[in-house]
Amino acid sequence: MTAFLDRCRAIVGAARMPDNVLDAPAAMAPYLRDWRGRFTGSARAVLRPGSVDEVAQLVRLCAQERVPIVPQGGNTGLVLGSVPDASGDAVVLSVARLNRIRALDPVNRTVTVDAGAILQHVQEAAAAAGCLFPLSLAAEGSCTIGGNLATNAGGTGVLRYGNTRELCLGLEVVTPQGEIWSGLRGLRKDNTGYDLRDLYIGAEGTLGIITGAVMKLYPAPRASITALAALASPDHALRLLSLMQDRAGASLTGFELMSAFCLGLVAKHFPQLPRPFAATYPYYALLEISSSESEAHAVALLEGATSAAFDAGIVLDAAVAASVAQSRALWQLREHIPLAQAADGKNIKHDISLPVSSIARFIAHTEPLLQQAFPGFQLVCFGHLGDGNLHFNVAPPPGIGNEAFLANQAAVNRVVHDAVDAFGGSISAEHGIGALKRDELARYKSPVELNLMRAIKAALDPLGIMNPGKIL
Amino acid sequence: MTAFLDRCRAIVGAARMPDNVLDAPAAMAPYLRDWRGRFTGSARAVLRPGSVDEVAQLVRLCAQERVPIVPQGGNTGLVLGSVPDASGDAVVLSVARLNRIRALDPVNRTVTVDAGAILQHVQEAAAAAGCLFPLSLAAEGSCTIGGNLATNAGGTGVLRYGNTRELCLGLEVVTPQGEIWSGLRGLRKDNTGYDLRDLYIGAEGTLGIITGAVMKLYPAPRASITALAALASPDHALRLLSLMQDRAGASLTGFELMSAFCLGLVAKHFPQLPRPFAATYPYYALLEISSSESEAHAVALLEGATSAAFDAGIVLDAAVAASVAQSRALWQLREHIPLAQAADGKNIKHDISLPVSSIARFIAHTEPLLQQAFPGFQLVCFGHLGDGNLHFNVAPPPGIGNEAFLANQAAVNRVVHDAVDAFGGSISAEHGIGALKRDELARYKSPVELNLMRAIKAALDPLGIMNPGKIL
Numbered sequence: 027m028t029a030f031l032d033r034c035r036a037i038v039g040a041a042r043m044p045d046n047v048l049d050a051p052a053a054m055a056p057y058l059r060d061w062r063g064r065f066t067g068s069a070r071a072v073l074r075p076g077s078v079d080e081v082a083q084l085v086r087l088c089a090q091e092r093v094p095i096v097p098q099g100g101n102t103g104l105v106l107g108s109v110p111d112a113s114g115d116a117v118v119l120s121v122a123r124l125n126r127i128r129a130l131d132p133v134n135r136t137v138t139v140d141a142g143a144i145l146q147h148v149q150e151a152a153a154a155a156g157c158l159f160p161l162s163l164a165a166e167g168s169c170t171i172g173g174n175l176a177t178n179a180g181g182t183g184v185l186r187y188g189n190t191r192e193l194c195l196g197l198e199v200v201t202p203q204g205e206i207w208s209g210l211r212g213l214r215k216d217n218t219g220y221d222l223r224d225l226y227i228g229a230e231g232t233l234g235i236i237t238g239a240v241m242k243l244y245p246a247p248r249a250s251i252t253a254l255a256a257l258a259s260p261d262h263a264l265r266l267l268s269l270m271q272d273r274a275g276a277s278l279t280g281f282e283l284m285s286a287f288c289l290g291l292v293a294k295h296f297p298q299l300p301r302p303f304a305a306t307y308p309y310y311a312l313l314e315i316s317s318s319e320s321e322a323h324a325v326a327l328l329e330g331a332t333s334a335a336f337d338a339g340i341v342l343d344a345a346v347a348a349s350v351a352q353s354r355a356l357w358q359l360r361e362h363i364p365l366a367q368a369a370d371g372k373n374i375k376h377d378i379s380l381p382v383s384s385i386a387r388f389i390a391h392t393e394p395l396l397q398q399a400f401p402g403f404q405l406v407c408f409g410h411l412g413d414g415n416l417h418f419n420v421a422p423p424p425g426i427g428n429e430a431f432l433a434n435q436a437a438v439n440r441v442v443h444d445a446v447d448a449f450g451g452s453i454s455a456e457h458g459i460g461a462l463k464r465d466e467l468a469r470y471k472s473p474v475e476l477n478l479m480r481a482i483k484a485a486l487d488p489l490g491i492m493n494p495g496k497i498l
Numbered sequence: 499m500t501a502f503l504d505r506c507r508a509i510v511g512a513a514r515m516p517d518n519v520l521d522a523p524a525a526m527a528p529y530l531r532d533w534r535g536r537f538t539g540s541a542r543a544v545l546r547p548g549s550v551d552e553v554a555q556l557v558r559l560c561a562q563e564r565v566p567i568v569p570q571g572g573n574t575g576l577v578l579g580s581v582p583d584a585s586g587d588a589v590v591l592s593v594a595r596l597n598r599i600r601a602l603d604p605v606n607r608t609v610t611v612d613a614g615a616i617l618q619h620v621q622e623a624a625a626a627a628g629c630l631f632p633l634s635l636a637a638e639g640s641c642t643i644g645g646n647l648a649t650n651a652g653g654t655g656v657l658r659y660g661n662t663r664e665l666c667l668g669l670e671v672v673t674p675q676g677e678i679w680s681g682l683r684g685l686r687k688d689n690t691g692y693d694l695r696d697l698y699i700g701a702e703g704t705l706g707i708i709t710g711a712v713m714k715l716y717p718a719p720r721a722s723i724t725a726l727a728a729l730a731s732p733d734h735a736l737r738l739l740s741l742m743q744d745r746a747g748a749s750l751t752g753f754e755l756m757s758a759f760c761l762g763l764v765a766k767h768f769p770q771l772p773r774p775f776a777a778t779y780p781y782y783a784l785l786e787i788s789s790s791e792s793e794a795h796a797v798a799l800l801e802g803a804t805s806a807a808f809d810a811g812i813v814l815d816a817a818v819a820a821s822v823a824q825s826r827a828l829w830q831l832r833e834h835i836p837l838a839q840a841a842d843g844k845n846i847k848h849d850i851s852l853p854v855s856s857i858a859r860f861i862a863h864t865e866p867l868l869q870q871a872f873p874g875f876q877l878v879c880f881g882h883l884g885d886g887n888l889h890f891n892v893a894p895p896p897g898i899g900n901e902a903f904l905a906n907q908a909a910v911n912r913v914v915h916d917a918v919d920a921f922g923g924s925i926s927a928e929h930g931i932g933a934l935k936r937d938e939l940a941r942y943k944s945p946v947e948l949n950l951m952r953a954i955k956a957a958l959d960p961l962g963i964m965n966p967g968k969i970l
Contacts, residue, residue: 131853131855132740133739133854133855134854134855135854156744178689180687180689184687186748188664189687191693192660192664201950205946206946207946207947207950208944208946209947211922211924212853212922213851213852213886213922213923213927214656214851214854214887215656215661215885215886215887215924215927215928216851216926216927217650217652217700217924217926217927217928217930217931218925218926218931218935218939218943219700219931219939219943219951219969219970220697220700220701220705220950220951220954220955221663221696221699221700222947222950222951224693224696225692225693225697225954227693228689228691228692228693229693233692244747245747247747267605268605271607271717272628272717272790273790273791275716275717275719275749275788275789275790276748276749276790277747277748277790316747318744318745318746318747318748318749319745319799379686381684382605382606382607382686383603412686413686414685414686414687450683450684450685452683452685452687452688452689452690453690455687456689458689459689459691463690467690467691470690471690471691472679472680474673474677474678474679474680475679475681475691475694478692478694479691479692479694481957481958482692482954482957482958483692484957485953485954485956485957486950486954497692498691
C-alpha cells in the first residue's frame, strides 16, 4: 500500500503539494461522504492530479496494480455514484484541480473546459462573452462539468436546450488503460464513426474518466418572463403545454408543474414569498417565455397565450409577471419546494420521467395506489412537466417518526417504479443510477439491454477497475 | 447456398410472396448498385422481411451460417454504406417492407415508425397531426428513417433542430445475435445506463439493424421567411451569422452560404430562376427566419436584422422575401446548386465540417492551395454555414475531359482533407464513412479512437457479420 501511494505521490508531485495524495481520514472524509449525508465509503487514498497527463499516469498505475478508481467531480450526486463502497479497496480520483476554462469561441459558440470546472464558473464565463451556457441546476455552485457529463445532468433548461448530453460537442477522456482520447471537437456535424462521446456521457465514470469537454453556447435571450397559471388538474396542464408550444415554439423555455400541496408547503415555511392568488387551486403551472427580441415581446407573447388558455377554459386564473424582477419572484415559488420539503421533514424521493402525454393518467393511476397502500402519506408532486420529468415524492403523515416512515421506502419505491414501468417511463430521469438504483435497474431493464451494457463495459474496461459497483 | 436460401424463404414466407428472397440478377440489381451509380456490388440474395421478428430470425440464421449482412433502407447513401462488396458473400437485408407509421402522439410530440418508413411519409404524417418533423434532405422521397438514423443524416433543418441523432428518442434494434432490443422509449429524460441509442445511430449498420424508432416532433411554425444577403467575403458571412443569432435566437432556422461561382452556375443552367441583384457579389447568404407567431412577425424580424447588418457594413445588399411564396423562390437558388453542378459536368465532392469560426480562414487557406496545385480548377463552395458544414466541391476547368479530371480525385481529396484536419474539422459532416471513406477515416483518426471503435465492434458483433468493410 505504501509503495503504491509513494508511486502516486511521485506522479502528482507530492514533494511540492503534499495534499494531492490524501490518506489521512480527516482529509479524505469530504470525498467519502455522499451529498445527502446518508452514506460514507472508504478508500485507500484520494488522488488529486493537476493535469490530464497525471490522470493518465495514475490510471496506468491503478490498472497495473488492479486498484479500483472512483472518479469524482463536485461530489454532489444523489445516487451514490461518486463515492467509493465500504471495502476500502478503491482510490478516489478527484478532478477538482482540473478547473480551467481552456478556451471560449463566441463565433463557434463553444467553450472548452476542464472536467473539474465548476458549472457556475462556466455559466459566468459564457455570460462575460455575451453568451448563455444554459445548463442550470440547484448544485451549480459546487458541481463540475465532468460530473454533469458523467451523469447527463438535467435541470431547468432542458425544455429548450436539452440535457447535458445535447450541450456537448466533444470530449477528452482517459481510458481505463490510461490512454488519452482527444475528442475535443467543436463541430455541429461529424459523422466519422461510432459516437464515443455519447457513450461516455451518462456512463457515470464506469467506462473512463472525462477530463475535458467542448460545450455549446447560445445567444443570451434579451428577457425571460414568467406566469403562474392555476389549473383544475394535470390534464389541464398538458393542454396548456400544447397550447404554449404551438404559440411560442422555442420561446417557451420553462414549464413546471406544482400541486396545491407543494405551494402549501412553501407558504407554510416561506411566508414572505408572494401568493399570486387569493384562492387555492388543485394544480399550478409555472411558464417561462424567453425572447431574443425584447422584454415587451416576451410579455406580449405570454399574455396572449395565457389569455387564449383562459378563454379556452384551460386555466382557471393566471398571474403574468410584468417584469424580469417579478418573474424571478415567481420562480422562487418553484425553487423553494425542495427547501420547504426539507424543512417539513424526511421524504421518499422519486426522480421519474414519462411520456409527456401519459403524465395525467400516471398521476391519476398512482396517487390512489399510494393512498391505499400507505394511508395518510402525502404526495409531493412537482417537476419539469415539459420534459416529462416529475419529482414524485412522498411525505409522511403528521405525527409519524422519521424511522417508522422511512421503513416504508422500498415498498413505496416499488409502487411508484412499477407504475412508471407500466407507463413506459424511466426510474431515473436526471440523477443517474450510481450504486443506489443499481438493483432497481437490474429489475426493470430487459436482459438484452443489460447484456449489451455488460458487453460494452467488458470491452472498454476489461479489468473492471472503473467505478465498480455503479450502474451494473 | 440453395439450402440457405430455402431456409430464408421459410422465414419470410416465400410461398405466398416469392419476391421477398431475391436471387435473380435482374431482381437484385437495384439493391446492389449505389445511388450515384459509381459502384455495383454482388450478393447471394436480397432478403425482404415483413416483420421485426422475421428480421431477427434471418439474422440468427446468418449468424449460424456466418453469412455477412448488409442492411439497406432506401439505398440513397453517398458513401457506399448500403451496398455489398464485390465478393458475393453477403446478403442484402432490406427493411423496405417495414414501412408503417406505428403511432403518433401529438401531446408527447413523438412519432413511432418502422425503420423502412420513407422520410417524406413521416413528414406528411406529422403535418397531418399539425406537427413538424424537421428532418429534410434532397432524398426525402426515397430515403428511409432507418437509413437516416444509421447515417445520422443532416440536411437543411440542423441549425434549429439538430441532426437525426438529436431527433431520436428511442430505438428498436436487432442485434448481430438476432435478439431484439426494445428501446422504443418516448422520453425526454432518461438516465438509466449506457446510451445504446446513440451508439447505433451513425454506426451505419455495423453494430445491428435498426428496425424501429421513436422520433421527436415539433410545433409547426406559422411562417418561414427568407432573405438573400450579398457579402464581400466568408468572414462577413460569419459576422452576419452572429448578428442573426443574437437577434433571432431559435427563430433563425436557416443560414446557407453560396459563392458567386455557385449562383453563376445556377443562372447559367436555370435562367428562369430569380436574380435578386443586378450586380454580382463575391458571396451570398440565404437566411431563413421562422415564427411561431405570424408571417408578419417573421418578416419584421428578418427586415430588422438585415437592416441592422446593412447599417453595420456587414452586408452589401439584401433582398427580403415579402411572403412565404417569395421565400420558396429564394430557396430554389440554393437547392439548384447541386443540379446546376451536375448539369455542368463531373465534380470532386467534399462533405466537410469545421468549427464555424474557422470557416473563413479555412477557405482563405485552402482555395489558394487548390489553385496552386490544380491550375484552372474551380471551387464550388456552398453549404450549411450555420452548422459549419461546407460542400467544398471542385469543378474542372473548361475543356478538360471527365477522365483526365477525375484522375486528380485522390490528390484533390488529400489537399482538402489535410486542411480540414489541420483546422480541427471533419471529413464527413453528414454523409458518413461507408466503404468509400474507410481509408480516409483510418488516416485521420487517432489510434486510440480507432481502437475504441474496434473494441466496441468486436464486443457487439464478435462474428463480424454486420455490414463488413464499412467504417472500420
